[in-house]
Amino acid sequence: MAFLYPSFLFALAAVAVPIILHLVQLRRAKRVMFSNVRFIQVSKDLTASQRNLKDLLILLSRILFVIFLVLAFAQPFLPASDAVVAVDDSDVGIAIDNSYSMQNLHQEEDLTLMHVAADRAKVITGLFPSSAAFKLSAAEVLNHGSPVQKGEAAALLDGISFSAKAFMPAAAIKNGANHLFILSDFQKNSFTPAALDASDSLTQVHLVPMAAASTANVTIDSVYLEDEFIRAGAENTLRVLLTNTGVEAVEDLPVKLFIEEQQVSALSLDLPAKQSVEAVMSFRLSGGGVRKAYLVVEDYPVEFDNTYYFILSPSAPISIVEVADEQAGTLQQLYSNESIFRYTSFRSGTIDYAALAAADIVVLNGVESLPAALAATVANYVKEGGTLAVVPPASENRGAYTSLLQNLNLPASFLGTRADATKTSLAAPDPNNPFFRSIFSDFDADMQMPRAVRSLAWSRASDDILKYRGGAPFLSRFDRGNGFVYLMAAPLDEAFSTLPNHALFVPVMYRLAISSYKQTQQLAYTLGNATIQVPAVAMRKEGVYELKRDTLAFIPDQQVRGGKVYFNVPPDMDEAGFYTLQLQDSTLATLAFNYEKGESYLEQYSPDELRALVGKNRPNIHVYDYGDAFSVKGEFEKRYFGVKLWKYCLILCLFFLMAEIALIRFL
Incomplete structure (x- = not known):
């Protein structure tokens, strides 16, 4: 223990005053005149030993009163535990996390974490002398980064609001303050010790974690259309992925879909703890044009992620150009039955190349004599982002197919198989393949599959959609730059394949066409x-x-x-x-x-976990325990200013003064 003003200790000589008074005090009998014996008060019987004990206790109270009064003026204190010079007029940095995760409620107060952090920051400013300057920051620097005095700091702290920007401790460290206080919830999803690497050994970084009442939260992760194609006037399906980030299950969570401010669908969901659930919602769009839509969930207290905005717009028709040797065929009947397809057919000798270049998908359906000009055109079409489907011809006339396959770098070759060759059954498709998403309502692995010969063979495709039972590919996709090429191993001829008469034919050919649709912009x-x-x-x-x-x-x-x-x-x-x-x-x-979804995951590091993350090799980084602002204030004062004891001396001084009065009055 040390004293701030040790010269006051000479005043301890005043202890002799009550001792001298006690020694020289004489108890003389005093005559009291009474007019009537009725006024004589009945006195208590008091022995000499009791009287002496009372006098000694009074003397002791007076001595201790004087001693603690002198000590209060001498201002004793316990020296600081850290050998760091206390801050005088140096800059002090205070960084408050005002990201949306700080909307969460505090463990002990019915306030948001950000407001509690601002209140604690005000108390921290009181730790330093009035000459100290404070640099305040949140998701962005406050007051343009200029230092402010204590009074201005309080006003700036009151004006902090939530921000969608991520809280960056490293930016606050670069302000160059001697002491930096970081008040945050320290989310496990975003905070890493690397954020503190910008600090040097001369900067004392103080991490003040905010204790949240709960880490429960529900967020809308994403939305997507079931087939990425919106049909005006028809039933469309929207899939919504919701996540419960908390450790407790959520029951009967209401989810509402609004289009142009009108509610069009609603449902209730049960979300298990720390799991995601996909919801399916239906809607209809009438007419054309862009529609503003949003999803709403009811979740408290973190509400910034309760609404998810996205855009809906009826899709333009998919332009399909078929090049075939016959004017009318199976594909014409297939695609003409659906309004979302705009089908055009050309003979190999009479092609409108402008229409071909503007198509979403070009189908070379069994063209026996492929012109070189057509082969070069469709190769450039794919390289510019188009989609090409190649169905081999029934004859052995390969024409310019070899040149086409070489231009597109496709490792495929014709086998010259005849129509009377034995057909091989196809294997059941993989229901988890995105190509078959939403095609099967009830998948049966033992379903009867079509049979086909193998006229075209290849390897190393980007995706094998359908295969023969032996494992050879029947329908595959090749990614070529921004474009795609689909190869089919057999002609769409009954002599070569039973696929055109199989129930799988329609959804496969529809999916080929729909996969060529390129959405001009994302939903959100x-x-x-x-x-x-x-x-x-x-x-x-x-x-x-x-x-x-x-x-x-x-x-x-x-x-x-x-x-x-x-x-x-x-x-x-x-x-x-x-x-x-x-x-x-x-x-x-x-x-x-x-908003970005990182702030929706509220799980945070505890003080002990923060200390483990920081490690023992960073003595300039200090982690405080949960508590109120005064506990942080007391811990900081103990570490850098020592423990001031004069307040306790003053309290004891008043205590012994009251004890003396009580002894005189009641004993």
Whole structure:
């Protein structure tokens, strides 16, 4: 123990005053005149030993009163446990996590973690002398990074609001403060010790974790269409993936789907703890045009991720161009029965190459004499992002097929199989293959499969969709740049294959056509997306593209090339919702943006886990236990300023003064 003002200890000589008074005190009998004996008070019998004990206790109380009064003025303290010079006028950094995970409620107070952190930060400012300057930061620096005094700091802390930006402790460390306090929930999903690597040994980093009442939360991970093709006026299916991040199951969670502010579907779900559940919702779109849609769940207290925004728009018809030797065939009857397909057929000698280039998928259906010009055209078509399906011819005339296969680098060759060859049965498809998603309502592995000969053979495909029972591929997909090539091993001729008469034929050929559909933009984006691309069709004017929402306008980093607009999400755009991409007064697209999902996972590190993460090799990083602001204040003072004892001396001083009064009054 040491004293701040040891010279006051000379005043301990005042202890002699009550001792002298006690020794020289004389008890003389005093005559009291009474007019009537009735006024004589009955006195207690008191022995000499009892009187002496009372006097000694009073003397002791007076001595201790004087001693602790002198000690209070001398201001004793226990020296600091860390050999670090206390902060005087140096800059002090305070970083508060104001990300959306801090919407969670505090363990002991009915306030959000962010508001509790702000209150504790105010107490921390009281640890330092009035001359100290404070650098405050949250997801972004406050007051443009300029240091402020204690009074201004409190006002800035009161004005902190939630932000969609990720909290970056490393950015606060780079401010160069001698002492940096980081108040956060320290999510396991986002915090790593590497975030503290920017600190040097001279910077004392103080981690102050906020204890959440619960880590339960439900978030909408994503939504997608069952077949990625929206039909106007028809029943469409939307699949929604929801995740329960908490350790307790959630029952009867309401999920609602809104389109243009009108509720079109609703259901209730049970979510097991720490698991994801996929919900299926149906909806109808009438007419054309873009529809703003969003999903809503009811979950408290973290509500920022309760709404998921996305865009719905009826898909344009899929353009199918068939090149065949016969004008009318099986595919014409197949695709003409569905309104989503726009089917066109050409003979190999009379082809509209402009229509072919604009098609979503080109089908070479058994063309016996493939012209070289057609082979070169479809090869370029695939390289530019088109989809090609090749059905081999029934004859042995290979024409320009060899050149086509070489141009597309397809490891395939014709086997010259005759129609009277033995047909081999196909193996049952893999129901987990994305190609067959939503095709089978009740999959039967023992279903009767079609049979076919093998006219075309290949290897090393990107995906083998259908196979023969022996393992050889029958229908495969080859990825070639932005385009796709589908190869079928047998002609669509009854002499070579029974597939055209099989129930599997229609869904397989429909899926081939639908797989060629390229969605111009995603249903939704996140605010953390690096680069977004949107087709720039119908926009031929020069100018700057803007993202607008209500009265807000943002100009992103942008580039126009290849008929598309490429832009980065502006860092200041931090509110989820619908935005329009505009060029001057023209609207190019409507986009939906949602918050990143990292903040939805609320599980946090405990103080002990933080200490284990930090390790013993970082003596400048200190982790505080859970507690109120005064416990943090007391621990910091003990470490850097020592334990001040003068308050306790003053309390004991008052205690012994009251003890003296009680002894005189009641004994």
